[in-house]
Amino acid sequence: MSRRSPSVPELVARARDRDARSVARLISLVEDASPLLREVAALLTPHTGKAHVVGITGSPGVGKSTSTSALVTALRAQGKRVGVLAVDPSSPFSGGALLGDRVRMQEHATDRDVYIRSMATRGHLGGLSWATPQALRVLDAAGCDVILVETVGVGQSEIEVAGQADTTLVLLAPGMGDGIQAAKAGILEVGDLFVINKADRDGADQTRRELRSMLALAPAGQGAWRQPIVKTVAVKGDGIDEVAARIEVHREWMERSGELTVRRRRRVRDEIETIAVTAVRARFSHLSGDERLDGLAEQVLAGDTDPFRAADTLIEAI
């Protein structure tokens, strides 16, 4: 018997019925920038907007994976359906399987209401900012109440990912000078909630004081969100319920203040812009096979025109 592979509408219908295999298949389509991507997005979009997207970031060694896993446990205890998207901007590897240190997630692997996915976006057309929102849309449409987006490392790409979340958690650990350093490098602005993990170690209070004084320097308007600092020991589960509670408080504040709409609108604007730029870039790349671009290059090399005028001609050509 031949097994026909399901159509996109079928996959979307099944994913909405929480079929894990269809969710996985849709994320793969998204990740591979499949030609079916447009159809996927068109069918999914009407069913999105319900999930609360929580970004989790922090330097290597602060316990992101352990904290994410502990948070999944806490959210499951509240009866919430949870998606986990582990994004590694530097890795060329990906897949639906549990990868590397994702091993801590294995306790959730058999839970039908937890969907865990690793995603790598290196070398992809449009990169991280392209693939992540599409994958979030799949998990959102599949009925996740909360989606935890965990990024690897702290860098510009991670800050970008964090910027796509409704709520962003920044993890630190005591005695990691680099934790605070990272905080200085843009993380301070994107963090809605700071977690000092491994708080049973020396220096947790010191880290908290330093962080608090740095946060105090940032200007805060009337009714602005005051970023809480929570101490946790994720391996023991200590403090995790408080983190979950604070996430919920932040969500409520976001809705009340209108900030949720502001952020989501900005997120979708960025997404539309990225798709548009990628589409235009693809058209240029298509022209690369064209003699026209060769001709323009020859003219520049001969000194008959300059690259800016040549670019104008190229833009007019598409």
Added chain:
Amino acid sequence: MSRRSPSVPELVARARDRDARSVARLISLVEDASPLLREVAALLTPHTGKAHVVGITGSPGVGKSTSTSALVTALRAQGKRVGVLAVDPSSPFSGGALLGDRVRMQEHATDRDVYIRSMATRGHLGGLSWATPQALRVLDAAGCDVILVETVGVGQSEIEVAGQADTTLVLLAPGMGDGIQAAKAGILEVGDLFVINKADRDGADQTRRELRSMLALAPAGQGAWRQPIVKTVAVKGDGIDEVAARIEVHREWMERSGELTVRRRRRVRDEIETIAVTAVRARFSHLSGDERLDGLAEQVLAGDTDPFRAADTLIEAI
């Protein structure tokens, strides 16, 4: 007395007369993506194409800065006018001054026929691939016979820079396993000439053998360039004349084989494409202040459209 700042045509004329201050000012305009950039490129392009662009890359610690400086000495002894462009893709700092380990360049600082410039491109519109060709054009028009483009570190950006050179030198050092590792990661393909610096240390011959056998694996057609391996001790100047001679041999081969035209055409094609994509992106960004993009985002959030269709609308709008 008021001092009018010189116009772009004046700056270009003076730069062509080898006025260092005007060269510096033009590179700053390029680096800052000044609105005058188009005018700069239009006036410079007819006067370019003479300089031989030599990319110098390699892992930190192999002695890139020392080798570059020694090479400047060797080229100066041949009576050549030399430009040095030190590109740091990760640094937000730049300027005409000698920076950090550029201190070794100071012996050339008073030489009127050596132009040294550090350039950082992080965060710039279009990034490295945008700013470097423009800066090369300035140095080319200013009468440099050879331009050495030294990059910091080995990574994708460095390989990109190397790709913009007529001749690419890859520096290694004995006993640096990572040197060969880096070679594996794309550097092997871009290297036209390999230099094993610090060749008075143990393991130089071993490194040479390993490299030779790796290079032997790469397919080479009839009349193809056979990448030479030169051993140097740059701090003493040993082997540097041979490197300079090999660079010249490569240039002659490039001209004879037609490869020079092929590479330069590809380089200009890439440049035109980058400028065109950047221009289109700028138009989208301009639209960000526009209510149209907000409106499209609202429609996506409401589920009335999807981001791909919204992007189509955006593209039609420009």
